[in-house]
Amino acid sequence: MLLFCLTLIAEAQTEQDLAQGFDLLDKNSPKKSLPYFFKAANSTEESFEPLIPYALYGLAQAYYAMGEYNYSAYELLSFIEKYKESVLFENANYLLAESFFKGERFNDALAQTKKYLDFFPDGSWGSRMFFIRGEIFKQKEDWEAAYGAFNSSDLFYPLSYSAKLARQEMAKLSIQHKFLKFKPSPDELYSKGLSFYNKKDYESASKIFSRLAKDYPKHKYTRNALIKLGEIEDTSEDEEKIIASTEKYYPEIKEDSQALRLYKLGRKYGQKGEYAKAISLLKKSIDDYPKNKYKDRALYYLGMYSERYASPKAALNYYVKLVLDHPSSYYVDGAILRAGHLYYETGDYENSYLIYSQAQTHRVGSETPQCLFWWGKLAEQLGRPKDAAGIYYYLAQRFDHTYQAYRAKEKLNELGYKAPESSFKGKNIEEKILASEEINEEELTKTMNDWQAKNGRLLGSKEIAKALQSYKLLMDTGLTKFAAQEAKNILSHTKGELKDSAENTLATIMQKSGEYSTPLKYVEKKVANAILDGTSSSVSQNLWQIAYPKGYWDKVFDAANKYGVDPYLTLAVIREESRFNPKALSRSSAHGLMQIIPSTGKILAKQLSIDPFSRNKMYDISTNIEMGTYYLSNLIKRFDGNVFLALAGYNGGPSRVKKWVNEWYGGDTKNLDIDEFVQNIPIRETRYYVQKVMGSYYQYKRLYD
DSSP states (O other), X not given: XXXXXXXXXXXXXXXXXXXXXXXXXXXXXXXXXXXXXXXXXXXXXXXXXXXXXXHHHHHHHHHHHHTOHHHHHHHHHHHHHHOTTSTTHHHHHHHHHHHHHHTTOHHHHHHHHHHHHHHOTTOTTHHHHHHHHHHHHHHTTOHHHXXXXXXHHHHHXXXXXXXXXXXXXXXXXXXXXXXXXXXXXXXXXXXXXXXXXXXXXXXXXHXXXXXXXXXXXXXXXXXXXXXXHHTOOSOXXXXXXXXXXXXXXXXXXXXXXXXXXXXXXXXXXHHHTOHHHHHHHHHXXXXXXXXXXXHHHHHHXXXXXXHHTTOHXXXXXXXXXXXXHOTTOXXXXXXXXXXXXXXXXXXXXXXXXXXXXXXXXXXXXXXXXXXXXXXXXXXXXXXXXXXXXXXXXXXXXHTTTSHHHHHHHHHHHHHTOOOXXXXXXXXXXXXXXXXXXXXXHHHHHHHHHHHHHHOGGXXXXXXXXXXXXXXXXXXXXXXXXXXXXXXXXXXXXXXXXGHHHHHHHHHHHHHHTTOOHHHHHHHHHHHHHHHHHTOGGGSOHHHHHHHSOOTTHHHHHHHHHHHTOOHHHHHHHHHHHHTTOTTOBOTTOOBTTTTBOHHHHHHHHHHTTOOSOOGGGGGSHHHHHHXXXXXXXXXXXXXXXXXXXXXXXXHHOHHHHHHHHHHHHTTOSSSOOHHHHHHHOSOHHHHHHHHHHHHHHHHHHHHHO
């Protein structure tokens, strides 16, 4: 009995040593953490064995943080050899490459970066691996190899920070060595483009597929790349060459109909801004093949390009034809919205009212709530307040949780009517996901226990059983972030009908471990579909809170309180700007959670006395939130407290907003029709941005306020 008790004490002490080591590491005290990791790594307790990899990894991290790169490399090599099945295997391979590089073991670093890129083609640190290779080749004065490595970092990971550095290095090399060229293989291009496409990163996929079509117009992969390009709306950088390649190559795509080829080519010209050519090709696809199944989408883009070609009457004809002939089309809600707005712009409110009314009986799409809102708005303008109230009531009930539904409720109150009751009572929700950045281990344990109860048949797997043991030990030790990684590994094995439940569980675990961006991506489509399907009442409280997280709440609350902004508005901006990814970097070089561009950041830093200032500081969570909230506060004041105008300025620039207000309303910000203003914003991104942020803002207020 005494031996048993002593064993339990020893096990508990070993777990405490591991937890203490990581705690000291988090507090930037790597030297103090070493003895704790040593003791944990050399534990002979059988029950602690699943956590030995974490002790070794912690030891390597401590050495690395101390600048003892040879020691960290030694520990990581041992780790990689012994623990190939560990969830830390990729992390260890990455850190080993960094250790070799910073320890100036350049040949070893070249071998390790290649190994990482081969083992983890979609890995988190691919861009950094290419950049390291470029730096090493520079050291060796192999300029062509260096240029190729930097180019790969930029081409395959265009939005990463390493890619930005790589572009700077390429510019320097191009000046010093004008002969340098880089041409990746078609296999590399297609594989990486397909990877981005499958992850729905269409901007990156478009860039790579375009490069493939330009460099290898006759290659077997180019056919598929062109098909994928036709499905991506983003324009490529070298559109002239892509169109020439497309025109030359499409006739060989035998499985596509001629109508589809004409349609896709027309779309390509439209993306390039050559609307006359686009309209001609799209019309030909309909006139020559009147029964083709792509007719509805051709009509939609004929309407769009006719608008841009300053032919509103022709655009109306195309949109109305689509609405009448294709009521079940995927594009019909967009056609109703555009046709209704074109009638509205000419002052033909009756026809605008009639076309918007079609949204109630035609296929439901993402634009349907907006069409219904404008149907109600037109009823008001035509002096039919009772009809307007009925429309608003239907919209608020059927499309609850949309931006337009919230606006409909406000309009009902203005008209003196009571808005519909909702089964969703945000204020009474018990917040199961903590608002602060602490981790509720009890809730996390309960979540995984629920998953085990539903997936008992999977527990016979040796791999899952081992991962589950590690997960439980990590939870007992208090290392919840590592436990979440093990949980992710476990849930990845769930297939079939249980996969949806597993994804929800995984999202919950990840958010409870302090990660907000990925969980949001897991659930947002499910929530959006439920809203459009009219089944939003079936969405659990848990999923709502994952879809609208109170990420970094303490920092958001402090900044919002300091600058007089509603903290839920700051959260809404963060959600729509970066999806809570603190390392987000846009193509326009907007940085961090609140997507601040460097020029604005420099001005804000001066105003906030952030000195010294560098672009990297905009990735700091606290700094970014303070800068973004301060800027938002200034915009709200600039536009006399009008949050809609402030948001339009945040996205599209305050000078543009001021210009629109002056042109459309004589500079009067107090009496403008805000719905009309938002609908008339000529920049599509800004128009939808205002609606998305305000929709999220309403939702946050409903959930938590």
